[in-house]
Amino acid sequence: MKLSWFSPLPPAQTAVAQYTARLLPALCRQATVTLWTDQMDWDAQVEEYATVRRYDPDCAQWAELNRADMSVYHIGNSQFHGAIWRVSREAPGVVVLHDVRLQDLFRSVHQESEQRAEYLDVAEEFYGVRGRNAASDFWRDTLPSAYMAARYPFTPLAVAGALGVVVHTRESYLAVKRSSDCPLVHAALPHPLAAPRPRRSWAPPYRLILFGYIDWNRRLNEVLQALALFPERGRLRLDVYGQLFNTEDARARVRALGLDGLVTLHGFVPTTQLDAALAGAHLAINLRSPTMGEASFSQLQIWAHGLPSLVTPAGWYAALPGEVVAFVRPEHEQADLHAHWYALLADPERFVRMGEAGRRHLDAHHTPAAYAHAIIGLAAEAQRCRADAAARQLADRAATEMSVWLPPAASPEVFRQAATSIALLANGGRDGDA
Amino acid sequence: MRILIATAQVPFVWGGAEAHAEGLRAALCKEGHAAEIIRVPFKGYPPQRIPEQMLACRLLDVTESCGAPIDMLIGLKFPAYLIPHPNKVLWIVHQYRMAYELWDHPLLGELIHFPAGRQVRALIHAADRQLIPQARAVFANSQTVAGRLKRDCDIDATVLYHPPPHAEQFACTACEEYLFFPSRLNHLKRQALVLRALAHTRLPVRVRFAGWADEPGYLRELQRLAGDVGVARRVEWLGLVDEEEKRRQYARALAVVFPPEDEDYGYVTLESMLSSKAVVTCTDSGGPLEFVLHERTGLVVDPTPAALAAALDRVWGAREQARAWGEAGRARYDDLAISWRTVVRTLLA
Numbered sequence: 001m002k003l004s005w006f007s008p009l010p011p012a013q014t015a016v017a018q019y020t021a022r023l024l025p026a027l028c029r030q031a032t033v034t035l036w037t038d039q040m041d042w043d044a045q046v047e048e049y050a051t052v053r054r055y056d057p058d059c060a061q062w063a064e065l066n067r068a069d070m071s072v073y074h075i076g077n078s079q080f081h082g083a084i085w086r087v088s089r090e091a092p093g094v095v096v097l098h099d100v101r102l103q104d105l106f107r108s109v110h111q112e113s114e115q116r117a118e119y120l121d122v123a124e125e126f127y128g129v130r131g132r133n134a135a136s137d138f139w140r141d142t143l144p145s146a147y148m149a150a151r152y153p154f155t156p157l158a159v160a161g162a163l164g165v166v167v168h169t170r171e172s173y174l175a176v177k178r179s180s181d182c183p184l185v186h187a188a189l190p191h192p193l194a195a196p197r198p199r200r201s202w203a204p205p206y207r208l209i210l211f212g213y214i215d216w217n218r219r220l221n222e223v224l225q226a227l228a229l230f231p232e233r234g235r236l237r238l239d240v241y242g243q244l245f246n247t248e249d250a251r252a253r254v255r256a257l258g259l260d261g262l263v264t265l266h267g268f269v270p271t272t273q274l275d276a277a278l279a280g281a282h283l284a285i286n287l288r289s290p291t292m293g294e295a296s297f298s299q300l301q302i303w304a305h306g307l308p309s310l311v312t313p314a315g316w317y318a319a320l321p322g323e324v325v326a327f328v329r330p331e332h333e334q335a336d337l338h339a340h341w342y343a344l345l346a347d348p349e350r351f352v353r354m355g356e357a358g359r360r361h362l363d364a365h366h367t368p369a370a371y372a373h374a375i376i377g378l379a380a381e382a383q384r385c386r387a388d389a390a391a392r393q394l395a396d397r398a399a400t401e402m403s404v405w406l407p408p409a410a411s412p413e414v415f416r417q418a419a420t421s422i423a424l425l426a427n428g429g430r431d432g433d434a
Numbered sequence: 435m436r437i438l439i440a441t442a443q444v445p446f447v448w449g450g451a452e453a454h455a456e457g458l459r460a461a462l463c464k465e466g467h468a469a470e471i472i473r474v475p476f477k478g479y480p481p482q483r484i485p486e487q488m489l490a491c492r493l494l495d496v497t498e499s500c501g502a503p504i505d506m507l508i509g510l511k512f513p514a515y516l517i518p519h520p521n522k523v524l525w526i527v528h529q530y531r532m533a534y535e536l537w538d539h540p541l542l543g544e545l546i547h548f549p550a551g552r553q554v555r556a557l558i559h560a561a562d563r564q565l566i567p568q569a570r571a572v573f574a575n576s577q578t579v580a581g582r583l584k585r586d587c588d589i590d591a592t593v594l595y596h597p598p599p600h601a602e603q604f605a606c607t608a609c610e611e612y613l614f615f616p617s618r619l620n621h622l623k624r625q626a627l628v629l630r631a632l633a634h635t636r637l638p639v640r641v642r643f644a645g646w647a648d649e650p651g652y653l654r655e656l657q658r659l660a661g662d663v664g665v666a667r668r669v670e671w672l673g674l675v676d677e678e679e680k681r682r683q684y685a686r687a688l689a690v691v692f693p694p695e696d697e698d699y700g701y702v703t704l705e706s707m708l709s710s711k712a713v714v715t716c717t718d719s720g721g722p723l724e725f726v727l728h729e730r731t732g733l734v735v736d737p738t739p740a741a742l743a744a745a746l747d748r749v750w751g752a753r754e755q756a757r758a759w760g761e762a763g764r765a766r767y768d769d770l771a772i773s774w775r776t777v778v779r780t781l782l783a
Contacts, residue, residue, distance in 0.1 A: 090549035386556030421492035
């Protein structure tokens with residue numbers, strides 16, 4: 001199978017780029033992949049597995065894309081995915097949802113003032129007048145992202161017209177199921193095991209690590225506060241890797257809490273450096289409150305390195321087995337973190353076992369080969385849905401045309417012949433009326 | 435019987451398919467039936483228009499007219515052959531070729547260049563596979579078309595040949611110094627290949643082209659090419675000629691050159707045979723290959739300028755041989771017993 005793969009690529013500062021890079025070896029064993037990107041540069045490493053092509057969303061190379069069997073679009077809640085989403089609207093394919101709450105993506109897609117009207121229209125189409133009003137406030141920055149995430153996540157806009165959808169969590173599966181009837185697969189986010197390394201030394205000071213895109217929901221402030229108040233803090237070190245939501249604010253807080261010698265803000269670092277840091281760390285802190293409904297690629301990286309971790313019991317994390325993670329309740333961060341840190345100091349073997357269990361869990365449930373197989377299976381099924389998708393568009397067009405001259409209260413019978421005819425064109429009517 | 439012939443027409447484009455419909459109507463009337471042609475206007479771009487025209491055809495009701503039943507529908511072209519009728523027979527001239535063998539054609543691929551292309555193609559394939567077999571019988575106008583139906587849709591179609599218009603009026607007279615190439619001017623007919631071949635001939639071969647360009651500007655493009663390859667003084671562009679003049683040109687030609695790419699049927703081959711003219715065609719020319727026998731009624735060569743040039747030299751230099759192949763072609767046409775009477779009886783059986 002030939003796949004056109006639209007995804008951020010390393011060194012883009014997003015976990016989706018890492019996901020693609022780490023999936024490629026397994027994926028390319030099962031399919032011929034062309035990577036499409038709007039980035040100006042990318043790590044040469046990905047070209048060991050696939051051809052990389054640049055695209056312009058306003059002028060894509062449709063003939064080349066049409067020669068592939070399926071386009072696979074990676075959509076997440078950040079500006080990295082705006083161009084990808086625009087292409088997906090033009091030429092439907094399989095959508096891989098890395099986040100189910102996409103309010104920030106769609107605000108960034110419509111950030112120009114002339115796009116505001118379209119953004120509000122879409123909000124109203126999916127969420128009614130209340131959604132329109134909320135979107136208007138959000139667009140003007142007078143409503144927080146968390147509010148939109150909880151009520152108006154714009155998920156249906158990402159999957160409208162898709163020929164197939166891949167999600168990584170049960171929550172995402174249920175959310176998409178409500179708004180789309182295209183083939184839908186719940187596949188566990190993949191990650192290969194890291195190469196075995198010598199067993200890390202389990203002696204203080206213990207290195208805590210917090211990494212990824214440190215957005216407002218990653219609870220960094222709460223972690224810093226807990227660390228500052230932890231009586232045994234001198235036996236711990238905290239390393240923070242990744243782009244911070246507000247770097248200056250974080251630095252100021254570290255200083256204000258007197259944590260200068262204990263906390264290091266490294267910023268974004270290359271993958272190899274992060275891998276080395278993970279290999280040398282003793283405990284990962286991977287909190288999300290609220291969760292955006294995503295499975296955590298960071299969590300897979302943690303397990304790949306046999307590292308124990310603390311997570312929030314929400315969304316995808318809540319269903320994780322107790323032996324592979326330890327939980328930190330939202331709004332109880334200080335008490336729970338202190339309890340876990342005391343346990344670490346008293347019984348590090350327990351955390352060694354947790355890291356090993358995490359690594360086994362990753363190997364059992366998150367193999368790239370199984371994930372690639374699921375993607376390719378869905379792509380094959382999606383190919384068979386193309387005629388149905390064309391029929392749906394035709395039905396929309398027919399309905400729009402007929403609504404011009406039919407009264408609003410027209411009998412459904414009026415539409416029956418058109419609907420039956422459309423169904424016949426697409427599938428001989430075997431699935432009933434279009 | 436009251437019989438409707440359903441076809442599609444790109445407005446202001448007239449070619450073999452349109453003559454085919456007219457010929458069928460005349461033949462049905464001659465056999466005592468009331469026959470009319472309904473032409474669905476067709477526009478293939480943007481691709482979203484195509485499903486709409488397919489739906490429009492499906493929504494037509496041609497089962498009766500003014501309270502009297504229409505007894506039969508004969509469908510010829512996409513999407514008109516999708517029009518429903520309880521007594522429908524298809525005699526397929528061609529499917530929507532851009533969704534099939536021309537999908538990725540370097541010059542003629544159209545759908546592939548649009549983002550919605552694959553979806554529209556999928557719908558066309560689905561509709562053809564589902565709805566063509568619903569006809570009471572499926573015929574194809576050539577082995578080439580039947581072969582495509584089988585290969586692309588796994589649909590069996592019976593080949594049914596028909597004569598070109600005014601078949602009885604073709605004749606052969608004294609030969610003059612030219613090869614004749616009557617056809618619409620477009621990429622598929624490959625006039626450009628003939629121009630490039632002329633640049634390779636050893637003998638002063640001359641070619642008369644008759645026909646008008648489908649796309650404005652294409653004639654100028656060909657004329658520019660003729661100048662670029664240095665053969666402008668050995669070609670004539672007759673433009674659109676009437677049927678009588680066309681027959682006159684056939685009659686006086688030394689031979690006919692007709693090297694299209696995967697032609698559905700090709701009246702030119704049959705008209706050449708009726709005019710007792712040898713035909714030079716190519717190994718990938720489709721329909722003509724069903725009639726031209728290599729070195730017996732003409733020449734079949736590779737579609738390259740060099741190979742075609744050698745063939746043109748051959749018929750130009752061996753006039754007696756060319757004349758003999760032309761006469762053999764006429765005899766072959768007679769042996770095939772191609773007639774409208776056979777067509778009507780077969781379709782109505």
